[in-house]
Amino acid sequence: MGFALSILAIVxxxxxxxxxxxxxxxxxxxxxxxxGQTWDPVAEIFGAxxxxxxxxxTSAVGLLIAVPLGLGTAIFLAELAPPRLxxxxxxxxxxxxxxxxxxxxxxxxxxxxxxxxxxxxxTLSAVLGWFPLFQGTPYGVGLLTAGIILAAMIVPFITxxxxxxxxxxxxxxxxxxxxxxxxxWETVWTAILPYARSGIVGSIFLALARAxxxxxAVTMVVGNRPEIKASLLEPGYTMAAVLANEFTEATSDxxxxxxxxxxxxxxxxxxxxxxxxxxxxxxxxxxxxxxx
Amino acid sequence: MTGxxxxxxxxxxxxxxxxxxxxxxxxxxxxxxxxxxxxxHGFRGINLDFFLRLPKPVGESGGGMAxxxxxxxxxxxxxxxxxxxxxxxxGIYLSEFGHGPLGFWIRYATDLLNGIPSIVVGIFAYTLVxxxxxxxxxxxxxxxxxxxxxxxxxxxxxxxxxxVPSSVRExxxxxxxxxxxxxxxxxxxxxxxxxxxxxxxxxxRVAGETAPLLFTAFNNRVWSHGWLEPTASLPVMxxxxxxxxxxxxxxxxxxxxxxxxxxVLAVNGGTRLLLPRRRTGAG
Numbered sequence: 001m002g003f004a005l006s007i008l009a010i011v012x013x014x015x016x017x018x019x020x021x022x023x024x025x026x027x028x029x030x031x032x033x034x035x036g037q038t039w040d041p042v043a044e045i046f047g048a049x050x051x052x053x054x055x056x057x058t059s060a061v062g063l064l065i066a067v068p069l070g071l072g073t074a075i076f077l078a079e080l081a082p083p084r085l086x087x088x089x090x091x092x093x094x095x096x097x098x099x100x101x102x103x104x105x106x107x108x109x110x111x112x113x114x115x116x117x118x119x120x121x122x123t124l125s126a127v128l129g130w131f132p133l134f135q136g137t138p139y140g141v142g143l144l145t146a147g148i149i150l151a152a153m154i155v156p157f158i159t160x161x162x163x164x165x166x167x168x169x170x171x172x173x174x175x176x177x178x179x180x181x182x183x184x185w186e187t188v189w190t191a192i193l194p195y196a197r198s199g200i201v202g203s204i205f206l207a208l209a210r211a212x213x214x215x216x217a218v219t220m221v222v223g224n225r226p227e228i229k230a231s232l233l234e235p236g237y238t239m240a241a242v243l244a245n246e247f248t249e250a251t252s253d254x255x256x257x258x259x260x261x262x263x264x265x266x267x268x269x270x271x272x273x274x275x276x277x278x279x280x281x282x283x284x285x286x287x288x289x290x291x292x
Numbered sequence: 293m294t295g296x297x298x299x300x301x302x303x304x305x306x307x308x309x310x311x312x313x314x315x316x317x318x319x320x321x322x323x324x325x326x327x328x329x330x331x332x333h334g335f336r337g338i339n340l341d342f343f344l345r346l347p348k349p350v351g352e353s354g355g356g357m358a359x360x361x362x363x364x365x366x367x368x369x370x371x372x373x374x375x376x377x378x379x380x381x382x383g384i385y386l387s388e389f390g391h392g393p394l395g396f397w398i399r400y401a402t403d404l405l406n407g408i409p410s411i412v413v414g415i416f417a418y419t420l421v422x423x424x425x426x427x428x429x430x431x432x433x434x435x436x437x438x439x440x441x442x443x444x445x446x447x448x449x450x451x452x453x454x455x456v457p458s459s460v461r462e463x464x465x466x467x468x469x470x471x472x473x474x475x476x477x478x479x480x481x482x483x484x485x486x487x488x489x490x491x492x493x494x495x496x497r498v499a500g501e502t503a504p505l506l507f508t509a510f511n512n513r514v515w516s517h518g519w520l521e522p523t524a525s526l527p528v529m530x531x532x533x534x535x536x537x538x539x540x541x542x543x544x545x546x547x548x549x550x551x552x553x554x555x556v557l558a559v560n561g562g563t564r565l566l567l568p569r570r571r572t573g574a575g
Contacts, residue, residue: 008397013416098556100553274407
């Protein structure tokens with residue numbers, strides 16, 4: 001009981017310390033902290049917009065890749081694969097989630113960064129270069145690279161949870177569609193996916209929360225430049241990454257408090273996204289089992 | 293017309309499922325690529341020195357990760373001292389008494405704790421330990437990792453205790469055994485294998501955590517004495533070495549990644565064999 005209560009205390013402690021240790025920044029910048037574009041520790045001007053932007057863009061790129069990949073894999077595992085194969089493949093996908101993020105970062109630095117610099121980046125800017133998102137010289141490090149790594153890291157979340165949601169769809173739902181003469185895919189598309197929709201959306205939000213807070217892998221490949229550029233091939237910065245890089249260098253109180261405020265924002269955003277995810281999974285009627 | 297329609301529908305059916313199969317192959321091959329690549333590069337960096345020596349000064353090649361390995365072990369020991377009791381007793385509370393509103397709130401807080409980005413846990417431990425003591429320490433890192441252990445420990449404890457049938461509890465209570473004795477001597481022994489597995493998986497998960505250590509345990513190129521000095525750890529060493537410009541450090545980063553990954557996968561695979569029907573959970 002006492003130990004159980006200490007969990008409540010720790011969570012309250014989180015909110016308390018984050019608020020208390022960011023009070024100078026909260027007081028000085030107010031809401032403009034969120035849309036200030038200048039991050040200048042020397043002049044003590046702190047605006048977090050470049051980091052917020054980078055976090056949102058890398059997560060969006062990650063989701064754009066991971067949602068089709070993860071959901072496709074989940075459909076394959078739930079609908080097509082024989083149970084034994086499905087079980088062992090699911091286990092492999094879960095292992096993917098167990099690999100520490102710093103290892104993803106390591107592979108990112110030595111494999112994905114050169115790949116983006118020499119293959120993906122030049123191809124994109126040659127084919128889609130008329131579009132501002134894909135202009136500029138690919139450095140290798142940048143928002144796109146971070147998004148690709150994030151995608152690999154969050155696919156397991158989408159796949160594992162979506163697969164369970166799909167397997168939980170009642171047989172009657174499937175049989176009704178098949179009895180109407182639908183093909184297997186039409187059954188999936190018109191009867192199973194709509195039934196499982198809120199659960200699938202829940203899994204996506206769960207993955208989004210992970211992507212927003214992911215630190216190490218992103219820090220190692222995002223380029224760490226606090227600027228807002230239109231192109232995905234340019235280096236950027238994320239909230240988690242600036243914490244990882246600058247926290248030990250915070251020389252003044254205001255600097256430290258500005259960084260802690262970024263932590264506070266991160267805390268708030270992931271709290272919200274996780275909340276939505278839980279609500280969606282709960283709506284599927286599996287709030288208990290499907291907590292991932 | 294109908295023939296063409298039917299053909300089209302069949303083609304869509306095959307095409308769409310073919311695509312999902314392709315996606316599944318891509319997803320799984322990411323894992324095999326990681327295993328193969330890290331295995332290949334890591335294996336070349338592993339030798340006896342890696343386990344037994346300290347890091348060499350910048351510019352000299354050779355040396356090892358002995359201090360980082362010991363550092364990680366110390367951090368994990370400290371983390372278990374915080375994470376295991378809170379997680380264990382919290383889980384017991386939730387499974388045996390957690391039906392009321394308090395249970396709801398504690399479950400909610402646990403989920404919330406699980407969702408907090410690891411770097412924010414680092415900030416918390418920093419303000420809690422590093423700021424007042426004015427130095428980075430094993431203690432601060434251990435506390436950060438301990439907090440990260442709590443939610444998974446609570447959840448797996450609760451899950452495994454719930455698997456114990458209520459008839460077992462009732463049988464004991466019917467014999468006049470007190471509730472706390474029932475839990476301690478009947479329910480927990482029945483679930484002990486699952487409970488230990490849960491803790492082991494939890495340890496494997498936090499063993500690779502890097503972000504919460506960056507400004508709590510920090511790093512150290514020599515031995516860290518006691519609990520109040522900054523210490524090296526394998527994950528932070530991987531980070532530092534990976535972004536450094538030295539070839540030899542890259543080699544050691546790969547070797548450390550191999551050791552860490554082997555540890556994590558061995559625990560995950562091993563527990564899977566012990567408890568084949570349990571979901572190992574994606575985090």
